[in-house]
Amino acid sequence: MAACRLCGATLTHTFVDLGMSPPCESYLASEQLDQGETFFPLHVRVCTECLLVQLPAYIAAEDIFSDYAYFSSYSDSWVAHAKRHVDNAVEQLVLGPESFVVEVASNDGYLLQHVVARGIKALGIEPAANIAAVANEKGIPTEVMFLGEEIGAKVASTYGRADLVVANNVFAHVPDIVDFAKGLRELVADDGYVTIEIPHLLRLIEGNEYDTIYHEHYSYLSLLTTQRVLATAGLSVVDVDELTTHGGSLRTWSTPRENASEPSASVRRVLADEAAAGLDTVEGHDGFAPQVADVRNDFVEFLIDQQRAGRQVVGYGAPGKGNTLLNHCGIREDLIEFVVDRSPHKHGMFLPGTHIPIHPVERLAEARPDYVVIMPWNLRTEIAEQLAYVRKWGGRLVVALPHLEIL
Known part of the structure; x- marks a missing residue:
């Protein structure tokens, strides 16, 4: 049996089993149609100890994301959503020409283009070389890397620590989510902020959004479990925004524990909503x-x-x-x-x-x-x-x- 990627407990409790499916972004050329395809399980489990809902890493992240077919800029609404986040963060955190913004899984520069346009220093970290090349061609400095604690420290030593680290729809995409969280901590300044956007498990369940389950989504996160993962890296969630994107998402605002304020009323409200739905218990995930x-x-x-x-x-x-x-x-x-x-x-x-x-x-x-x-x-x-x-x-x-x- 697989072990929980957060706490190490054995995974025995099924959340949903969708049978077998090929990697969802493995599009085929015509000459491949008469060849075999590899199908992997889509059997999602919930940890009975820490409650993290997860898909075992049937496929290595390097095999999925090193050459990727998804370009964020082809969705006009997503680019507009990213611009609103940048505008809000610049105002809220008082970012200016002396500031530094890093985005992890920065794709083709769909978000950082708005940072660069403001004259703010920016850096993208993107594992897919084909997509990073597009961003660099746009004038958005982008490194081809998979983030972890070691890479985060290396980037920080080269570029300095960031006032804002953005991670949109990537937190669920990493098999070693604890190492990734530690990488975020290495990237951010002691008085900086990390924003993470994740599809909200509560909305996935409420909205029957099971098509968001696929092999590159290793974890399905509530605010409760997101807090637990970030805590392993010394990051504390101090605020949260509820978003309509991806059928209902959360944007968490976290900061290094030593400088963290008390969680906002929004954090307390979302945690209460999750508890009311039973997501603070194993049994609440059934059905x-x-x-x-x-x-x-x-x-x-x-x-x-x-x-x-x-x-x-x-x-x-x-x-x-x-x-x-x-x-x-x-x-x-x-x-x-x-x-x-x-x-x-x-x-x-x-x-x-x-x-x-x-x-x-x-x-x-x-x-x-x-x-x-x-x-x-x-x-x-x-x-x-x-x-x-x-x-x-x-x-x-x-x-x-x-x-x-x-x-």
Whole structure:
């Protein structure tokens, strides 16, 4: 049995088991379609000692993130979200030309571009060399590294410690989350702040958001367990923002323990909400698996009904989360003919496991499908506006999560 990555206890309690699936970002070229694919378990467990919900590291982080297919800047709403965070942090922390901001898992510079535009010294730490190259071309200094305690100390000795360290949607992506937290502590100044954005486990459960479970998400975090992880590195959570991104996220503000103030009312409120939902007990995590089965059944029945009626269904977007949904439901090209995506890096490729082809967005207007399933349902508002033209031929938009809905 696997051991808890936070406290070391043996993992015996199932949170949800989604069967077997290939790595969600392992898109295939046409010449790979007749080759074998490796599928790994998506069996998520909750630690009975510290309550960290986690997926064992079936795949090494280096195998997932060293060459990555996700470019953050292709989501306009995500870039705008990042700018708001920068604007808020600059005002709240009084950052200026003498300040220093580091982002871990900085991707293509989607956030740090707003820091650089203000004349503030910035550094990105990004493990995917192909994506770091894009950021460097934009003029955003980016080092190709996986953060840990040793790397954090090395970066701090070279560049100095940061007034603000940002880690957006990466905390759940590291198998050695304790070493990563210690890396954050090495990067931040003694009077600096670390902000971490994580999908909130409470919202995942409430919203049936099981497609956010995939092999590169090693941990599924509550505020309670986030506090426990950061405490191992000498960081204390002093404030938290509740966000709508990714179906409901948290942005924690932490600072070195020796300079930490008392936690804010927001921290106390979120912890109380988690306790009210039972997330301070092992038993409170039960009941999610039946919800997942209901979502799967409704989606598959809808697709089969459309196939029998001779209607064409396609997908919009090729995000990793969509691949969890499609593989868990056993969907293939006979039920969803193709998907389209804005990223040219995915055009001409095929989805892992399902082998559904990926085309440019322009293919929608050519095919004029009856239904378009929005795979990144967390961006449904933005995407529905972009796809308003689908109505011209009588097409309808669909989301499968948090429950089946025809828009």
